[in-house]
Amino acid sequence: MRTRLFGLIIGFAFGLSGCEPSPSTEELTRDLLVQTEFDNAIDFKSYNTYTFPLDTLGLVSNNVSDTLILGDYAKKVTAEIKLNMDSRGYTYVAVNQNPDLGINAFIVNDFSVFQTISYPRYYGGYYSPYYGYYYPIVNTYASNSAILILQLVDFNKITSQGQFKVIWTCYIGDILASPDPTQQSVNAITQAFAQSQIISK
Amino acid sequence: MSRITLVGIILLGCSRMSFGQYYDKTYSVALDITAPLSNADYVSQISARGFRLGYREMINDRFFAGFDFNNSSYTKYKPRRTYSNGTGAITTDLFNYAYNYGITLSGEYYFKVEQRVMPYAGLGVGASYIKYKQFFNVYTNQSDSWGVLVRPQAGVQIRLKEDSKWAFQAALHYDYSSAKNKDFDLGSFSSVGVNVGIIMLSW
Numbered sequence: 001m002r003t004r005l006f007g008l009i010i011g012f013a014f015g016l017s018g019c020e021p022s023p024s025t026e027e028l029t030r031d032l033l034v035q036t037e038f039d040n041a042i043d044f045k046s047y048n049t050y051t052f053p054l055d056t057l058g059l060v061s062n063n064v065s066d067t068l069i070l071g072d073y074a075k076k077v078t079a080e081i082k083l084n085m086d087s088r089g090y091t092y093v094a095v096n097q098n099p100d101l102g103i104n105a106f107i108v109n110d111f112s113v114f115q116t117i118s119y120p121r122y123y124g125g126y127y128s129p130y131y132g133y134y135y136p137i138v139n140t141y142a143s144n145s146a147i148l149i150l151q152l153v154d155f156n157k158i159t160s161q162g163q164f165k166v167i168w169t170c171y172i173g174d175i176l177a178s179p180d181p182t183q184q185s186v187n188a189i190t191q192a193f194a195q196s197q198i199i200s201k
Numbered sequence: 202m203s204r205i206t207l208v209g210i211i212l213l214g215c216s217r218m219s220f221g222q223y224y225d226k227t228y229s230v231a232l233d234i235t236a237p238l239s240n241a242d243y244v245s246q247i248s249a250r251g252f253r254l255g256y257r258e259m260i261n262d263r264f265f266a267g268f269d270f271n272n273s274s275y276t277k278y279k280p281r282r283t284y285s286n287g288t289g290a291i292t293t294d295l296f297n298y299a300y301n302y303g304i305t306l307s308g309e310y311y312f313k314v315e316q317r318v319m320p321y322a323g324l325g326v327g328a329s330y331i332k333y334k335q336f337f338n339v340y341t342n343q344s345d346s347w348g349v350l351v352r353p354q355a356g357v358q359i360r361l362k363e364d365s366k367w368a369f370q371a372a373l374h375y376d377y378s379s380a381k382n383k384d385f386d387l388g389s390f391s392s393v394g395v396n397v398g399i400i401m402l403s404w
């Protein structure tokens with residue numbers, strides 16, 4: 001009786017402690033993470049004009065076959081990009097007006113499914129005279145994340161791979177976990193430019 | 202003689218009452234409240250929900266030895282800000298966590314025995330495992346370290362009555378762990394704490 005009570009107390013201690021607590025999803029997703037990187041060899045003041053498709057975002061996904069995102073989210077995100085580029089002194093022009101810069105704005109959606117196998121009482125398919133056969137337990141997990149990526153490319157510089165040179169990149173995530181992806185993405189774009197003062201005429 | 206004086210004399214008498222030492226093993230569980238003393242830039246908040254489990258065997262009347270296992274979790278929230286490194290910058294808030302586990306061979310010397318209140322001092326030496334985890338949005342950085350753990354401590358064991366199979370304990374302790382972490386650029390880890398718990402006396 002006394003030992004059982006002591007066992008209960010220990011169990012309570014473990015339960016109270018939780019051993020490895022972690023922040024809640026609500027706490028973690030209050031704001032999106034914003035990461036930027038620029039090419040130090042570039043003089044951003046040398047550019048005058050830029051272009052990119054307004055109201056449309058690209059989509060790279062291993063989950064859906066669509067390659068474009070339209071609608072309210074795309075409109076607000078592209079509008080915010082344009083607002084920030086304009087405020088830095090660059091002029092938006094149509095693609096046939098020979099712009100200096102292009103902007104790639106797209107979302108990368110990674111949907112992953114993975115499985116773990118655990119063997120209760122250590123041996124899968126093992127026969128015990130007391131408990132019969134044990135079989136492995138298969139657990140299936142899925143993760144789904146999405147990052148908004150912005151790239152500033154120089155239309156006058158071609159890399160050795162035959163691609164336009166990327167002079168600035170921004171990663172914003174995680175869009176899918178966000179409680180308000182549209183507004184948080186807009187805020188994150190503002191932040192991306194705020195931490196990239198080098199982008200300026 | 203006033204009533205207060207009479208009660209005082211009775212209480213004093215009780216505290217000096219001699220208790221037989223009829224046990225040679227103890228099992229303990231305690232709530233461990235600890236505060237980090239080092240790496241304050243990474244974690245600074247008090248761990249209020251740690252615990253410690255212990256087992257002791259009597260070596261002689263005044264000396265018990267055995268082992269302890271303990272767990273505590275320290276945290277620190279760093280509000281959203283921008284971290285720059287030349288050509289790159291990242292803006293996020295950070296939730297820093299340090300999960301500490303320790304297992305020690307421990308011993309206590311009792312300054313008074315066969316008393317209701319038995320003060321003691323002790324030392325534990327063993328291994329420390331610290332898992333550092335940094336949460337930001339849905340992403341995490343994680344790294345862990347092993348080190349030597351040294352824990353001097355002092356406390357009291359209190360029995361309410363002579364034939365009780367239970368006792369209470371309260372102790373102050375200082376923990377030093379040599380577990381450093383290069384990934385998070387952290388030095389050795391030290392903390393100070395109070396643990397309060399119960400002891401099951403056995404023989």
